[in-house]
Amino acid sequence: MPHHADDHTGARIADYRKLRHLTQAGLAQRAFVSRGTIAKIEAGLSPASPAVVAAVARALEVDVAVLNGQPYLAEMRQDQLDRMIAPLTHALDRYDLGPDPSIRPRPLRQVSAEVDELCKAACATEYTRTGDRLPALLSELTTLISGLPDGEDRRRAAAQLAWCYWVAYEFAYRLGLHHLATIALERMGFMGEQAQDPLILAIRLQRRSSMLLRHSDSPMALRVLDRAHQLVAQHDAPRSVPALAVSGSLHLAGAIATAQAKNAEDVKERMKEARRVAERIGRDVPREYWASFGPTSVAHFDVATAVELGQLGEAMKLARKVRFPADHPRMRVGRYHMELARAYSQMGRSEAAQKELFRAREAAPQQARYHPLMRETVGVLVRRSRAVPGTLASLAAWVGM
Structure with missing residues (x-):
């Protein structure tokens, strides 16, 4: 069944904040974000980025999934x-x-x-x-x-x-x-x-770092990624294309982790390393250890890290250069368009944000339907609209709002 209009991440943050007897300023101080950010998210007028949700969840001592309202059981039942x-x-x-x-x-x-x-x-x-x-x-x-x-x-x-x-x-x-x-x-x-495959173990640690970022633990995520790099170095052929693809994907994961920590200089260095690896391979290799690495992934993460750092104008400039080949993983393409939708929403460009949301749905429909960033951005656009357009209303119904 559809969710109530007030059932969104910001509303759940407000509920748990009050249960913890915290003011918006007190929560902002604990989560290391601005009070204005907390106020806009609680009002449902700004999308709650994964980094902010993770930081707030840690401050409130609650799981990220609780604040996101996951899992979305009604939609899962509909899709069997x-x-x-x-x-x-x-x-x-x-x-x-x-x-x-x-x-x-x-x-x-x-x-x-x-x-x-x-x-x-x-x-x-x-x-x-x-x-x-x-x-x-x-x-x-x-x-x-x-x-x-x-x-x-x-x-x-x-x-x-x-x-x-x-x-x-x-x-x-x-x-x-x-x-x-x-x-x-x-x-x-x-x-x-x-x-006895160090590259499989390295990919596993990359995913583990993603789990850690859910809890806003970027220092531990980076330690895990450092260990993953050590495993790649233990491979029999560390300069082979598979090893390079895994290594490059680890650099991209590290860039996202440091972007969440708002360390722009570290992001720049990690993206530089990823670019060097991509140039060494010379092409996209989406199926090497399913790392989905190459020049296209580097271009995508240039945009993603800029969005995460709040450099929205730079992100839009970089986005003009991104072109996805036909065989690029749909999960990456869908996530890219959701990231752009969030950026456009933060810039107040609702029509552009809607277009990106529909592109995310077209690229990877099931990912879009169940991704917290998708429904948060849809919700923000709905709550900002005086008269909700039919296309946006249909998208909101599709994600379960």
């Missing part, structure tokens, strides 16, 4: 995603129980091909497709690896199972099921160790 949660939970819980006698696993070659398709679907934010197939594939691979002796085949199977856990993380995290996402990341690390 809620029925996939229990099977996935059970599959994640069976990782150490040995073979399932009721399963006859296929040859590893066939299973690996399906894992590859599932990873593609995750990058395309096709939640229904991934959630529907993932539990059975996890169980099949768990049984398959249990029957393999130590050796190359077992390491290959472990790598495939690690990627399945990565897909589980993406599915759970994007739907706001953060506890389940944390479990999936733990399982990914367990299998990455058995696969």
Whole structure:
């Protein structure tokens, strides 16, 4: 069912602030943001950026998901995603129980091909497709690896199972099921160790850094990313394209972390390192360890970090240079347009913000429907409008407002 017009992140922040007996000025001081920012967000007149929500959640001692109103159960029921949660939970819980006698696993070659398709679907934010197939594939691979002796085949199977856990993380995290996402990341690390692949372990740490940024813990996120860089250096071929792609994606993650910490100089240095790696590769490599790295990603993150730093004019200037190739991951394209929509909203350019929101929906519909930034920006535009246009009203209904 649709949410009430006053059911938004700012309203929930106001509720928890009052429960903690804090004034807006007191919360602003604890969260290291301005009182004006808190006031606008609580009134629903300014979109609550992920960094601000994380800082406020930490100050209020509440989980980010609570302030975002996640998970969006009504919409998940409409899309029949809620029925996939229990099977996935059970599959994640069976990782150490040995073979399932009721399963006859296929040859590893066939299973690996399906894992590859599932990873593609995750990058395309096709939640229904991934959630529907993932539990059975996890169980099949768990049984398959249990029957393999130590050796190359077992390491290959472990790598495939690690990627399945990565897909589980993406599915759970994007739907706001953060506890389940944390479990999936733990399982990914367990299998990455058995696969003896430092690049898988580095990708896992990159996702862990994202979880830390949810809690506004950029110092710890950066420590985790430093460890990930050390793992890349341990790879047998640290100058190979896969290792470079993972390394470049870690630099981009570090740039976002330092942007959230408002450290513009550090952002500049990390983006410079990412650009050097992209130039060394010389092209986009969206499927190398699913790191989705290359010149296009660097151009995207130039815009994203500028938005995060509040340099909105610079972000708009940089955005003119961004062109996404047809095979660029839909999750990246959708997120880019949501970031631009937030920037336009902050600049008071409602029509431009709406166009970007529709582009985000077109690029990655399920991601857009379940992303807090999407519905926060839609909500702000609705509350600012004296007469809500039909297109905006339909978008608001689609995200569940």
